[in-house]
Amino acid sequence: xxxxxxxxxxxxxxxxxxxxxxxxxxxxxxxxxxxxxxxxxxxxxxxxxxxxxxxxxxxxxxxxxxxxxxxxxxxxxxxxxxxxxxxxxxxxxxxxxxxxxxxxxxxxxxxxxxxxxxxxxxxxxxxxxxxxxxxxxxxxxxxxxxxxxxxxxxxxxxxxxxxxxxxxxxxxxxxxxxxxxxxxxxxxxxxxxxxxxxxxxxxxxxxxxxxxxxxxxxxxxxxxxxxxxxxxxxxxxxxxxxxxxxxxxxxxxxxxxxxxxxxxxxxxxxxxxxxxxxxxxxx
Ligand code: AMP
Numbered sequence: 001x002x003x004x005x006x007x008x009x010x011x012x013x014x015x016x017x018x019x020x021x022x023x024x025x026x027x028x029x030x031x032x033x034x035x036x037x038x039x040x041x042x043x044x045x046x047x048x049x050x051x052x053x054x055x056x057x058x059x060x061x062x063x064x065x066x067x068x069x070x071x072x073x074x075x076x077x078x079x080x081x082x083x084x085x086x087x088x089x090x091x092x093x094x095x096x097x098x099x100x101x102x103x104x105x106x107x108x109x110x111x112x113x114x115x116x117x118x119x120x121x122x123x124x125x126x127x128x129x130x131x132x133x134x135x136x137x138x139x140x141x142x143x144x145x146x147x148x149x150x151x152x153x154x155x156x157x158x159x160x161x162x163x164x165x166x167x168x169x170x171x172x173x174x175x176x177x178x179x180x181x182x183x184x185x186x187x188x189x190x191x192x193x194x195x196x197x198x199x200x201x202x203x204x205x206x207x208x209x210x211x212x213x214x215x216x217x218x219x220x221x222x223x224x225x226x227x228x229x230x231x232x233x234x235x236x237x238x239x240x241x242x243x244x245x246x247x248x249x250x251x252x253x254x255x256x257x258x259x260x261x262x263x264x265x266x267x268x269x270x271x272x273x274x275x276x277x278x279x280x281x282x283x
Pocket of ligand 1: 022023024030031034138139141142143166169170176177178179
C-alpha cells in the first residue's frame with residue numbers, strides 16, 4: 001500500500017477503475033467492509049483519511065476526534081487498499097471561498113442539529129472526488145442523510161462517479177459501529193443497542209398496522225418516549241422519504257425511520273428501512 005499526502009501524486013497511480021472510500025479514520029469493520037468491496041469491485045482501492053474541519057460545528061469534537069494514522073494504515077493495508085490518501089488541511093483547503101451547498105435534502109434532521117455540517121461534507125466530498133477521480137465511490141448507509149446529500153450533489157453537478165451505498169455494519173448486539181462508540185461508558189454501552197431495537201420494532205409495528213397516519217404518529221411518539229425513559233436524550237425519531245429527507249406520515253417504499261439520540265456526551269445515529277424491498281435503493 002502506498003501512502004500519499006498530495007493530490008498531484010495520485011495522478012497516473014491507478015488503473016482504469018478506481019474504487020474510492022472517503023473516511024475520517026479511526027477505522028472499524030464498517031470502514032473495512034467498504035474498502036474490501038471497493039478493492040473487490042474495481043481492483044484498485046483508494047481510501048482518504050481526512051478529519052474534515054469544515055463539517056464540525058464550533059462546539060463539536062473536531063480536536064478530540066480519534067486519530068491514529070499508523071493503526072489505520074495497517075488496517076487499510078490488510079483490507080487490500082492500494083493507496084491511503086492522507087492529505088493536510090492546507091492541501092485540501094488552500095482557501096475556503098468555494099462551497100457546495102445541497103439545499104433541501106440537507107436541511108432537516110442532522111442538518112438542523114448541526115448547521116453547516118452538510119455544506120462541509122458536500123464540499124469536501126466534491127473536492128476529494130476531484131483529487132482522486134474515482135470511477136466508483138462507497139458510502140455507508142449508517143449515515144443515511146449523508147448518502148442522500150451526496151447522491152443529490154452527484155446528480156445535480158453531473159459528476160461522473162458511480163455511487164455505492166452499503167449496509168450498516170453492527171456489533172453483535174445491534175449497535176451500529178461508529179468511531180465515537182469508544183466514548184460510551186460501560187453503562188451507556190449496555191443501553192446503546194436499544195436505539196437499533198426501537199427502530200426495528202417501530203418499523204415492524206408500522207408495517208403491521210398498515211401505516212395509517214395516526215398509527216405511525218403514535219408508534220414514533222411511543223418509541224421516542226421509551227428511549228427517553230431508558231436514559232437517552234432523543235434528538236429525533238422520525239419517518240422520512242430516504243431520497244428527499246422530508247418527513248412522512250404514511251409509509252411508502254422509500255420510507256426509513258431515522259433517529260439520533262444522546263447517551264451522556266455521545267450522540268448516536270441509526271436508521272432502519274421500513275419497506276425491506278428498497279433497503280439500499282435511494283433512487
Ligand atoms: P467516517 O469515517 O465516520 O466519516 O465514515 C466513513 C464512511 O464509512 C462513511 O461512508 C460512513 O457512512 C461509513 N461508515 C461508518 N460507520 C459505518 C458502519 N457501521 N457500517 C457501514 N459503514 C459505515
